[in-house]
Amino acid sequence: MPAIALIGAQWGDEGKGKATDLLGEHVDYVVKFNGGNNAGHTVVIPTADGPQKYALHLLPSGILTPGVTPVIGNGVVIDPEVLFAELDGLVSRGVDISGLVVSANAHLIAPYNRTMDKVVERFLGSRKIGTTGRGIGPTYADKMNRIGIRVQDLFDEHILRQKVEGALDQKNHLLVKVYNRRAIAADAVVEELLSYAERMRPLVVDTSLMLNDALDAGRTILLEGGQATLLDVDHGTYPFVTSSNATAGGACTGSGIGPGRIERVIAVAKAYVSRVGEGPFPTELFDADGERLREIGREFGTTTGRPRRCGWYDAVIGRYAARVNGVTDFVLTKLDVLTGWDRIPVCVAYDVEGMRHDEMPMSQSDFHHAKPIFEYFPGWNEDITGIRTFDELPVNAQAYVNAIEGMSGAQVSAIGVGPGRDQIVQIRPLI
Numbered sequence: 001m002p003a004i005a006l007i008g009a010q011w012g013d014e015g016k017g018k019a020t021d022l023l024g025e026h027v028d029y030v031v032k033f034n035g036g037n038n039a040g041h042t043v044v045i046p047t048a049d050g051p052q053k054y055a056l057h058l059l060p061s062g063i064l065t066p067g068v069t070p071v072i073g074n075g076v077v078i079d080p081e082v083l084f085a086e087l088d089g090l091v092s093r094g095v096d097i098s099g100l101v102v103s104a105n106a107h108l109i110a111p112y113n114r115t116m117d118k119v120v121e122r123f124l125g126s127r128k129i130g131t132t133g134r135g136i137g138p139t140y141a142d143k144m145n146r147i148g149i150r151v152q153d154l155f156d157e158h159i160l161r162q163k164v165e166g167a168l169d170q171k172n173h174l175l176v177k178v179y180n181r182r183a184i185a186a187d188a189v190v191e192e193l194l195s196y197a198e199r200m201r202p203l204v205v206d207t208s209l210m211l212n213d214a215l216d217a218g219r220t221i222l223l224e225g226g227q228a229t230l231l232d233v234d235h236g237t238y239p240f241v242t243s244s245n246a247t248a249g250g251a252c253t254g255s256g257i258g259p260g261r262i263e264r265v266i267a268v269a270k271a272y273v274s275r276v277g278e279g280p281f282p283t284e285l286f287d288a289d290g291e292r293l294r295e296i297g298r299e300f301g302t303t304t305g306r307p308r309r310c311g312w313y314d315a316v317i318g319r320y321a322a323r324v325n326g327v328t329d330f331v332l333t334k335l336d337v338l339t340g341w342d343r344i345p346v347c348v349a350y351d352v353e354g355m356r357h358d359e360m361p362m363s364q365s366d367f368h369h370a371k372p373i374f375e376y377f378p379g380w381n382e383d384i385t386g387i388r389t390f391d392e393l394p395v396n397a398q399a400y401v402n403a404i405e406g407m408s409g410a411q412v413s414a415i416g417v418g419p420g421r422d423q424i425v426q427i428r429p430l431i
């Protein structure tokens, strides 16, 4: 049976958590393959006491589905303090977390990585990235620089100490001499990391072996991406990106599954676009429409609480996401937020200093100067939050979805019409 990748098509916060939750009952494993607690996935689950809202950061959203084995893959960076706080929070709400497994090869966010993230952002001033300040970039930098600390190092104090001392040898020079900060003592870092070792030990397995065995045995695996295509370190709007591969390729390297195993690539896209942090965003709105999208769509960060920048749907980005991920299906979320506009603009191409670009410009400078070329679609006023079939949607909403599908390079297979688990218009099965 197959592996399925589920990724974000835009700049994050498309509703991946909800989409994962939706697919949860049809899969046996949900694997987080990239990123860390920079992610914020909101899942709203109906219960007898009304809807229950969960905000997940480091854990895969699949942890909320009974019977699913949640997996933190090797491509993830783990802040152990956050991991156990998040698990404790779920336990206190009655969620069974006993199935969780963690890759021995995942890297750990050490306290000095968090410090570096914040110090470097402050140092950059107006050139800052607008990171979440969770230590993500510095931890991936250590990984690539081959001075990272991995989960398995928690179980060998000698090696752990050697590695922490090695990493701090470099960083303390930077902290003291460049950033004018106090040096960090290796002993304190080692002690803090070791304090998590015993709780971590029973969670750690060879996740690549486990997942490949599961596929051989006919199980279904959902590979859940954090962040999104345009935040991907290779394919995103570099340098205004996160530091991991959030695209479908990252699902392989971040989990230890071969590409041939992935049968379907589901991209989650909002019916408009949002972005948190700095960086170019051609369809961004600075007017009352942007404010209205933010208010109705509740576009405030799940992780940092920052107001999200909002803009109209960008089909150039949609096509680009379809291409670099090999998207087979789109889940188009938050269509309900567009209810009530007379006409809805969709960006179909860019104008870059008089030249039309139908595809993502090759250079970042051109993308910075891209002005959207809009087509306008008639809006609808009917409340669509209770609609469950495509045919019941207002004809203008149907036409909007069809137009987006036509421009974006893959079929739209489900449409979100509200935050709740059941608020979905399923056009065809995703699994």
Ligand code: GDP
Binding pocket: 008, 012, 013, 014, 015, 016, 017, 018, 039, 040, 041, 042, 043, 044, 297, 298, 302, 333, 334, 335, 336, 337, 415, 416, 417, 418, 419, 420
């Ligand atoms: P993620 O990071 O991609 O998982 O997305 P977030 O959870 O950060 O942000 C998506 C937000 O939109 C959450 O608050 C969801 O509850 C909400 N949401 C998801 N799908 C829909 C939808 O179809 N309609 C509405 N109104 N809200 C949605």
Ligand code: IMO
Binding pocket: 008, 011, 012, 013, 014, 038, 039, 040, 041, 129, 130, 131, 132, 133, 134, 135, 136, 137, 225, 226, 227, 228, 231, 240, 241, 242, 243, 275, 276, 277, 278, 302
């Ligand atoms: P989910 O999984 C939206 C953004 C940050 C910043 C940039 C780099 O909820 O979609 P980092 O801390 O990763 O080094 O910050 O990436 N960013 C996100 N934006 N959703 C996310 O995750 C994000 N994770 C990181 O705002 O611009």
Ligand code: MG
Binding pocket: 012, 013, 014, 039, 040, 041, 042, 302
């Ligand atoms: Mg989010």
